[in-house]
Amino acid sequence: MLTTILRGALRQARRHPVYVGLDLLGLALGIGAFLSLALLVRYEYGFNAGLPGVERLVRVDEHWTLAGIAPMEEADLSFLALPFLRQDFPEIEDAARLLPSALRTEQGGTFTKFDGYETDPSFFRVFGIALSRGVADDALSRPDGLVLSEAAAMKAFGTRDILGRRVELNKAGVRSVHVVTGVMAPIHGPNLLARAEMIVPIPGEEARTRSCFLYWGSACGAIVLRLRTPEDISAMRARLRDFVIRHASGADDDRVAIGPHPEKIYEMRLVPLRRLNFYDVGVVDSDDGVDRNVVNAIGLIGFLALVLACANTVNLATARAGLRAREVAVRKTLGATRRVLFVQFMGEALVVTAVAGIVGLVLCEILTPEIASLTGEGVTVSYGFVLAVLPVVVVVAGLASGFHPATILSGYRPAAVLAAARMPSGGRGAARLRNALVAGQFAIAIAIVICTLVIDRQTAFMRDADRGYSKSGLLIGQQVLGGDLEQERRMLDTLRAVPGVSAVGFGELEPAPHAMSRSDYKYAGPNGQVSIQMLFDRVGPGYFEVYRPRLLAGRWFDPERGQDEGPDADDLLKSRGSFNVVVNARTTATLGFATPRQAIGQVLTADGLRARIIGVVDDMRFVSPREEVAPEIIFFDTLARVPFVDPVPAVRFQGVARAEMAQRLDRAWASVRPELASNFQPADERMAELFVGDERRGHIFTVGAVVALLIACMGLYSLAAFSAIRRVHEIGIRKTLGASGRQIVSLLLRDFLRPVALACVLACPVAWVVMRAWLSGFEQRVPLSLQPFLVAVAGALLIATLTVLGQTLRVARAEPARALRAQ
Known part of the structure; x- marks a missing residue:
């Protein structure tokens, strides 16, 4: 059977190279886009996952409900809270304060900037970070200690063997000499410490004089806790309100306290580090978070690209099913059962999908670096993930794209096929299915295009919008x-x-x-x-x-x-x-x-x-x-x-x-x-x-829109090619009765573009709802006008027209006598 399947697939490739080529290209594009975008989604969902024991790590945020302004949450917290937290919550195993700092080295009047943190000696115990050089427990125990990332060590010294080196740092004009006591090993995957190049102890003078160390309501950095068990998170949350009342309350003239009833305006929240990437979108003083809905939308685009590719395969296979009708009739006459034929045709679909999967893997290798460049994220091809997902994708896509064509082909009746003068078309049901698939493909593509246009307008507006002051000069x-x-x-x-x-x-x-x-x-x-x-x-x-x-x-x-x-x-x-x-x-x-x-x-x-x-x-x-x-x-x-x-x-x-x-x-x-x-x-x-994060992720929608449109056009081309073959006899009769070439072109274009017009009707309301919800997340935003919808619809109709125009002109120009004689 395997030999028969392989021979059948090769025979179809030789007989119908255009169809098979379009099938392979569409599937490869879908698989490549799916894998590349799946890698990006996996990267975003994997934020902080590489930190040891991350399920026990939480950041303590403060939430303010103040008169006259919208409620806000801040990632920073008064460092005055930390000793009281240690005292009142035995669930805390360890804790560290993180004070973001821009540290610079100076040479000949030229400054080199290093991003880093001033923190506590417990930093490495809290985050479970290993050192490739040095001892983690002792690295920050001395006040002049300094730990560098491996990249920062190479940047500053050109080597990682730098223990004991002396470094003069300049922080906001204040110079201090430090000794390198450790080099951090790389942390697997994206995390909040990925940009940390230098780690130094919090200066004692700063802890004694800076307001965020002395007063409630003044904050300059984050507090991260390592709890004993993940269940301790909910136990601590239940007691934080009483904690605030107990320690942050005071008279109105008490500068240290928040007020006599701090619980009315102030709240402390525990945020698991595993959730930060999505949680921080609405949090002040945090790194640029990512909108979960945007990431999910990117993943959905990848999935839809795969669905479009499978639909394209169904359309192509259905379109050429009639070309194999007589082959099926002869084989059934010679004794082949429907089950055997169904297995063969499913096997051929799986073979084509497997080849497309290999090509899709190559496309994934090409697309992933481009996606990393567009988003500014460190996304790479993880072969462990890809090689685990690819076989599943190939099997599912092969079964999804091959089931319906295999059912149709194996169901042909030999007597009806051999007695007919024309090849079977599958009837009205098959025609409706093909039109529905094309309409669905274009609806998805048009919706993605509309979303892309709206996102591009919003990101351009954010960059160029009037901010109430003159930016020029x-x-x-x-x-x-x-x-x-x-x-x-x-x-x-x-x-x-x-x-x-x-x-x-x-x-x-x-x-x-x-x-x-x-x-x-x-x-x-x-x-x-x-x-x-x-x-x-x-x-x-x-x-x-x-x-x-x-x-x-x-x-x-x-x-x-x-x-x-x-x-x-x-x-x-x-x-x-x-x-x-x-x-x-x-x-x-x-x-x-x-x-x-x-x-x-x-x-x-x-x-x-x-x-x-x-x-x-x-x-x-x-x-x-x-x-x-x-x-x-x-x-x-x-x-x-x-x-x-x-x-x-x-x-x-x-x-x-x-x-x-x-x-x-x-x-x-x-x-x-x-x-x-x-x-x-x-x-x-x-x-x-x-706004650069939104701008970069908007580029992904552009890539998805291009891929979706390309695959949709392949599906439309297959429908046009099939219809052209089926309607040669009809066109010959119409021309014999006096129809002009222009009338024939108009008739065919109207029929071919009908599913595209239906797709426009379906796509616009969906895109309107999705984009209205997305824009509501911006206080300063563009109006949701008709322009992107009209541009997308007009563009889709134009592209669809150009896609089928070749087939339409070829059929319209055919000589009636030859067309009727051929039938």
């Missing part, structure tokens, strides 16, 4: 650390003197902010007192000229008006004084003002501090398009008496190329703060990390 630097008033003045003067600079200004908030200070303000209006949480920003002279925010009502600050001068640190700490402020449009809407103009002259209070609104600016979006712009209060600082707190310089320039201006500014910066690295960037580059 704007460069933004790094924080000027240190709190030195004279140094901050000198930095401003130096940057202003750079040729091509038209304005320079300081602000404490920045595009893609790393930390945001919030304060509670109250407004006593006609409808009662309203309390809202507001972002705090302090800006200096030149800020308005640099960012050019849109003034909706009132005026901007004037350095000549003493009342515009904002509070110093002592005024803020003791909540005293009266000052003029500018707020954003979200503030006026939250306070209930019908127009921004109504807010002018109104007073906000924070205990004894009074803030009189003199201006309202449009919302300036410094955050992700997925997040709401928060209410914001802006104070003014002329640098006359107090320094800023880590201000960010912004520069507006003209008449100079951006790259050249950035170099000039970096040189000017180095003349004032040579110990502190600077990198003046456009706002778009600073914001890119907030």
Whole structure:
């Protein structure tokens, strides 16, 4: 039987190379796309899976429900909580604080950046990470210890044998000498530590003075716990509310506490590390998470590509089934049973699918690196996974694509076939099936195309959308650390003197902010007192000229008006004084003002501090398009008496190329703060990390759309080829009765495009629902217009027309006499 199957498959390849070639190519494309996208989905679902004992690892998040802003969850937690957690929860086996840090080495004025963490000596015990060199338990026990990844060791020294080497690090201008005490072994698979190049102990001075170590409600890093058993997660969750009440409560004037009833606005949550990749999409201060629905959609595209390929095979096999009718009739006459023929035809389908599987594996090798490049993920071909999945795919696809054609072929009746003048077509049922398959193929392809177009529009909108300030000609630097008033003045003067600079200004908030200070303000209006949480920003002279925010009502600050001068640190700490402020449009809407103009002259209070609104600016979006712009209060600082707190310089320039201006500014910066690295960037580059993930994954939909359309066109071509053969006699009669070639072409195109038109009707509502749900996850988004739907439908009809046009013209041009004689 095996020999008969192989001979039958080879004979079909020689007799009908076009059909068999299309069959193989369609299946190979489907299998290759399925395997490549399955590898990507496996990669995303495997996040943190390589960490030993990951089922016992949890991150402690904090969730805030504050007046005036949407509830938010933060991945960072006050480090003050850790000793109390150890004390109250015996379920904790070990714990580590993770303080993200940008560590740099300096050589000849050139800085090399290394991403890493300041952490506790327990770091390696918590995460179960092995060292390829050094002893994990001792690596961070000394205050000057330093552990590098193998990649960082090669980057810094060109070798992994670096134990005992001395390294001078520069963290935000503060230099310290460390000794290499370990080199981390690579961790299998994607994980939250994949980008960690350097690990150092938390400096003792920082732990004694930094607010996130001293106060509840102040956070600068994450706390990760290793529990004794996975079941301890639910046991701890049930007691966290009481824990917050017990340790975070205090009087209103207690700076350490959150308030007398912290449980009303503050909650601690345990997030298993195994879930972080999807969970962090809506979490502040976390790495860029991935929308689970997007990953599932990518996997669905891979599956649908395989389904389309199988449907294409069914269509092709059905189309040429009539060509084998007489072969089946003769074999049955000679004694072959239907069961034997069914097994043979199923075997041929499995052989073709197996060959397509090998070609699909080659395509997977080609597609996977491209997908890794498009997504920025470290996806590789895992042969253990692929070789385990491929046989299953081949068998399932072979059975799915071969069952129906084998049933039809083995069911032919010898007498009816041999007595007929024409080859059998399968009847109306087979014709409807073929049309349904084509309609289904194009419906899937069109839906994917529509989704791709909408995703492309949204990602382009996120990159180019109006953010409430002028991005053109704007460069933004790094924080000027240190709190030195004279140094901050000198930095401003130096940057202003750079040729091509038209304005320079300081602000404490920045595009893609790393930390945001919030304060509670109250407004006593006609409808009662309203309390809202507001972002705090302090800006200096030149800020308005640099960012050019849109003034909706009132005026901007004037350095000549003493009342515009904002509070110093002592005024803020003791909540005293009266000052003029500018707020954003979200503030006026939250306070209930019908127009921004109504807010002018109104007073906000924070205990004894009074803030009189003199201006309202449009919302300036410094955050992700997925997040709401928060209410914001802006104070003014002329640098006359107090320094800023880590201000960010912004520069507006003209008449100079951006790259050249950035170099000039970096040189000017180095003349004032040579110990502190600077990198003046456009706002778009600073914001890119907030939407580049969506943009990259949108490229996968483009690949899926191309593959789906290609396979669908193959199915349509098979239907056209079959119909062309079946309708030669009909066309001959029509031409004999006077039908013109144009009429014949119109008739055939209408019949061929009918399933494509049906596919458009089916695809549009589905795509509308899916994209509407996806866009709802963005606070700033494009409208779901008809344009992508019309483009996809028009494109599908055009591609379908071009696909069948060759067959249509060939049949329409046939001579009637020859066509009738052939029948």
